[in-house]
Every structure is written in C-alpha cells, then in structure tokens.
Amino acid sequence: MPQITVDYSDNLADGFDRPAFARDLHSAVVDIAAAKPPACKTRFRRTEDPVVGPDTEGHALVHVHIALLAGRTDETKARLTEAALDLLRQHVKAADGRTLHASAEVRDLDPSYRKFEGE
Template structure:
C-alpha cells in the first residue's frame, strides 16, 4: 500500500532514476513493515521550476515522501526514512559548487477511508 514520491530539482542533472527506483524499492520492501513487495508504488517527479531560499542559483534538493497507512510506531517510521535516505545519499548527483539538500518525510494515510484494489 505505500506510495513513495521522490522529487528533485532540475539542476541535479543525470539523476539515475531507474537505478534509484530499483534500490529504493529494494530497501523499503525489505522492511518488516511491508507485507508484499508489490504494494510499493514509487515514482520520480522532476521539479523544473524551483528556488531554494532567497538565492537564485547554486542550490539543489531531493525530497522523498513515503505515504503509508497510519499505525506504524515512531521507530518503524524512522527506520523507513533512514532506508530511503541511505539510498538517496549514495545516488544523488553532487554537481560542483552546488549545495544539495536531501530530505525524507513519512506521511500517515487515513486508514478507514483508504481504498485499495487490484483491477
């Protein structure tokens, strides 16, 4: 059931999306929180038009959001964001002269109203 959305700013040229999707999904689905690997739906979103702070250039970001049904312990959530950060820290390009920020967020989804089906 979880959704993983990774956004990054356009100045991170050559972001290895395919490899990152593979490694992120491997890392997250290895968690005991996930019952079935097929439940994890991950995607990349490229931020074409962006600004970090009040300075127009020389800054980049990559941000991951993992949305999963509410009810996990704080420890389980920290473990999951750590798994995601480990992969992104390794694979995110670091262009010379650019300050790159990495962030990972865990979001609880409302469980009673969630719909999930295989068509």
C-alpha cells in the same frame, strides 16, 4: 501501498539514478516496514527553479514522501526515513558544485485511502 513520491529539481536529472534508487528503496521498505514487493509504487516528479533562502543559483533539491498504511511504529518510520536518505546519498550527485538539499518523510495514509487494480 506504499505510495512513494520523489520530488527532485530539474538540475538533478542527469545525476540522479532514479531506477536504481526506486529499486533499492523498495527493498528497504520491504525489509523495514514489512511491505510486499509488488505493492511498492514510486513516481518521480521533476520540479523547476529550486530556490533556497534568497538564492536561486547553486542549489538542488530532492524530497522523498513515503506513505504507508497505518500501524508502523515511530521507530520503524524513522529507520525508513534514514534508509531513504542513505540511498539518496548513494544515487544522487549534484553537478557543478551545487549544494544538495535532501530530505525524506514517512507518514500514514489517510483512513480514506482505497485502491483498485484492473485493465
């Protein structure tokens, strides 16, 4: 915990500093949601062919999913969401006049969540 997934359109591949974004987001999760630094895990999923409304051209999408163990207040979750959006503004540059559609959400992990570490 936390489990962070970032979906981003393939047309952002060159304009998205993913390692720096993950590093800065991990720091925000630690500061805002009291997570432990080694517990922060982020995976990036490149998606193809973004479509917004009737348009298939001129758009780029990125969405950040942050899943935490239950117990954080709605205010904490909102602060973390805003921090994620601020970091996207810093680390994502849409190329060629594309419109960037950025969003983020924080949710509780399901009570069934379990994990293990091992080799």
